Amino acid sequence: MFKKLCLLLFMLCQPIFFGTRVSATAVKDLDLSISLSEVQRQKISFEAPDDSKRKQYSIFLMDSSRSMGGRSVKQTKDMVGKFVKESGASKQEHQIALVGFGDEATVLQAFTPDEKQLLSALEKIETRGKTNLYSGLKRAEQLLQEVKDEGQKNIFIISDRTPTAGEKVNTGKYGSKDIYSYQFANAANNLAQKMKAEQQVSFRTFVFMDKIVDSTKAFARTFFQNIQTDGAFDFKDVQDMDFVFKSKEAGKDFQSGTFNYGSAPAGKEVKDSQAVYHYSDSYFEQSAYAYRKEKNRPYDPRLATMSLNLELAAWSSIQEKNYLLKNRNAKQLLEEIGFEKFKANQHFQERPSKDSIGAVIAQKKLTVKEEDYTLIALAIRGGGYEAEWASNLTLGRSGEHQGFREASEKVLTFLDQYLKENKVTGKIKLWINGYSRAAAVTNLTAGALNKGRKLASGELKAEDMYAFCFEAPAGTLKGTGNDNERHDNIVNVINVNDVVTKVGPEVYPFEFTRYGQDSSLPDKTLLPQEVYESAKSRMEAELKKLDSNLNYKLEEFQAKKISILDIFNGLIVDDPEGKRMNESLDDIIRTFAVEQIKHRNKYVNVYQEDIRILAELYFTTRVEDREKLTKSLFKNLVTSMMLGSNATRVKNFVIDWLRNMGLVNHSEVRIESLAETFRELVFKFMIKHPNLSVTLIANLDPVAQAHHPDLCLAWLRAQDENYQKKKIEAPEPSKTSKRILIAGDVDIKVKRETGEMEKYSTDEVMELSTSAAEDTTVLVQASEATKVDYTVQTIDNKDGSVVLTEEFEDVELNAGEKVEINLYKESEDKATELVKEGEQLSSETSGKEESSKYYSTNIRVENENLGFVLGGGMTRFANYSPLYALPRENAEFVGWYKGDVLLSSENTYQHQVKAEEELVAKFREVKPNDQ
DSSP, rough: HHHHHHHHHHHHOOOSSTSSOOOOHHHHHHOOOOSSSOOOOOEEEEOOOTTSSEEEEEEEEEEGGGGGGGGHHHHHHOOOHHHHHHHHHSSSSSEEEEEEEEEOOOOOEEEEEOHHHHHHHTTTTOOOOOOOOHHHHHHHHHHHHHOSSSOOEEEEEEEESSSOOOOOOOSSSSTTTTTHHHHHHHHHHHHHHHHHHHHOOEEEEOOGGGSOOHHHHHHHHHHHHOOOOSSSOOOOGGGGGEEEEEEEEEEEEEEEEEEESOHHHOOOOOOOEEEEEOOOGGGSOOOOOOOOOOOHHHHHHHHHHHHHHHHHSSOOSOOOGGGGGHHHHHHHHHHTTOEEEEEEOGGGOOOOOOOOOOEEEEEEEEEEETTEEEEEEEEOSSSGGGGGGGHHHHHHHHHSOOHHHHHHHHHHHHHHHHHHTTTTEEEEEEEEEEETTHHHHHHHHHHHHHOOOOSSSSSEEEEEEEEESOOOOOOTTTSSSSGGGGOOOGEEEOOOOOOGGGOOOOSSSTOESSSEEEEEEOOOOTTTTHHHHHHHHHHHHHHHSSTTTTOGGGGOOOOOEETTGGGGGGEEEEEETSOOOHHHHHHHHHHHHHIOOSSSHHOOOOOHHHHHHHHHHTTTTHHHHHHHHHHHHHHHHHHHHHHHHOHHHHHHHHHHHHTTTTTOSSSHHHHHHHHHHHHHIIIHHHHHHHHHHHHHHHHHHHHTTTTTHHHHHHHHHHHHHHHHSSSOOOOOOOOOOOEEEEOOOOOEEEEEEOOOOEEESSSEEEEEEETTSSSSSEEEESSSEEEEEEEEEEEEEETTTTTEEEEEEEEEEEEEEEEEEEEEETOTTTTTTTEETTEEEEEEOHEEEEETTTEEEEEESGGGGGEEOOOOOETTTTOOEEEEEOTTTTTEEEEEEETEEEEEOEEEEEEEEESEEEEEEEEEEOOOOOO
């Protein structure tokens, strides 16, 4: 106890100079035995003039003497590089010059805003000689004399000692009693004081104090303190430095800086990432409904990006091992942008459990149109929540998603407690954010407040709540007023390719959805090609600026299929006619829900607890281990699927996986139950839907990347004027898309509005998708006389449901004859034009209710000892179910039968599903004499 008390006193009483004073609140509730890294960050602020067009001229005087070699010069380069990048990203205009000083000073780069030039010039530093600071200051003085406008002038001195060479001056502030090299110190100090007086230069000094011998440390502190005007800093690690850029624009205060967040940079799995933020209180001056009502846009792009920044900062810090400090990134960001009275809830200060929920909160005072408000920032932990994944899979028997609802109630309780503890009264503005699981919790929390849930104190109007839900699963139910206009203050930012946003399933009987309206990030299925490519180019440029160093992989997604006759190319091959990523994932989630889970009561009674344990096991295992082991498991499962392995063999694979993943503290009975649940849900799905399964397994990288926070952040920054330095017109995504299925032996040409032409050939079923954001024409030509079936489905891009099915059956084509299919922009209310020889053909249509149904194709195998089948699961109305017959040794396949009618004698058969049916797969023995 005494030791901790002494440490506390030391923290509160340490000098301000060469460090940041620690407030009592920084120490409160912390385990004092932990490292003090949280309180050692150094803030370097830059106030721009009222006229934001006035420039700032910044010179870095970098000590290049021999003693600066090694780590010191690397840290110097890193610091200057950090300033160059972050000042360039701010609203200020910085001209930067670089000067190195050893025995003499050298101008490495004259004033320029060009990042590439500056970073290249940094590499010219060579460490040799002594420390002639006077010559460095003289060169800086000359550079500033060439500046003709009245911009702010800044000098940064970076060194590891006081001057040891250069001009000598006896008269000045220092004498021989201070230090043996006092004459060099006088010359440098006198010149610095002259520059302050004549040129109004702002000085900041950064000194590697740990490299200075104890006998001269006191003098070094005094010397650099006397030179500085805006801060003297003990330079230890550039990672602990934060540059903050403040400016005014149209009378509004803006602030830029960097924040850390718990997503690992490339190659640095134990470090947090860092990114640039732009914040202004003015984001909250308008009503939360204003953008949608006044500008016909779903949200303010600037506030959306800042909301994601805050949410990411609220992820558990990777580099902090003590759970008491895992909220440090959120605390630092909120305090930097002016919030106070920060608090993390109890769950954020301990190891996450299966049903915990982490959240942080802080407040600041705000005046809008002469009205006083308390702005409450509430961010829910959306990353690094470990065992909480189990709660994501806790559906409950009825009502809203049980895991998300219970977490939402805990967040509301935490909010109430905070308001009461801090005696918050009067008008409140609530800024609430979440990502992934936290987004679902945010969505339900905001929905409850919109529907009348009262806070413990203060007055919150719906127009003063700004709720941002990034990549949110669905947690409420259809038909509960979820799409009422009052929920337009809830913004759901969705990547249509993100599988997480597709659960809980929207398909009947589950019918999960989100409060508010979804706002889709740009995707080629939603936008005209030219508009999409422009947006993607900006996004990829922003992605390169982020620490994860991601390469955009979503367009590498390739549908797969099994090919039982194409063994030379492998049993799993590309399916050029397969669906895009969004559609494939929709099919997987919906089909799995209606076929394997069936309804919520069954899920809770039979599977839920096992799935919660599996989720906890998976997400608390080291990433590299779980990915390696799980890929090995699925390789074995695919092999078992193709070989028709029995249930015992499959269960043994799963049991081995569970034990290798480190499953402990469970009985053999429970392990058997877990393995059986996995086999029942996953392996049986693979048997019934082999193509969907191998597609998912082969595309794990792009599927995972679609949920990566940096991808979402890059898309938002690509639409945000703070990052693009200009206003970006928000593209209007199409509301619908079209799915075209063509069954027959034909050649196909797809002509886009841009003039782009795609060519295909098929002798079975061809499936095409096109956005309703542009006109599309599909030309179908037969090389010989045939009959062709055409099915066109209109897809609601919001939830992936089918709103209309149009069928053109048994259209006869002679050799060389063509059919033209015309699909028009936003044509959900227009019939598809199918034109043959100038005549428009009529179709049979089915509405949303019938089009959204799923039907099972039940396959009965005759002579099971001779062969087995893959396929035959639930399929959406009018779609095709691929069926595969695999004969065993000494057997051959006879055909697919419906009753006594032979449908096909081919091993592979595409069966169109319009109702529940039973088909028979017949095999026969092949005697040795017949082989």
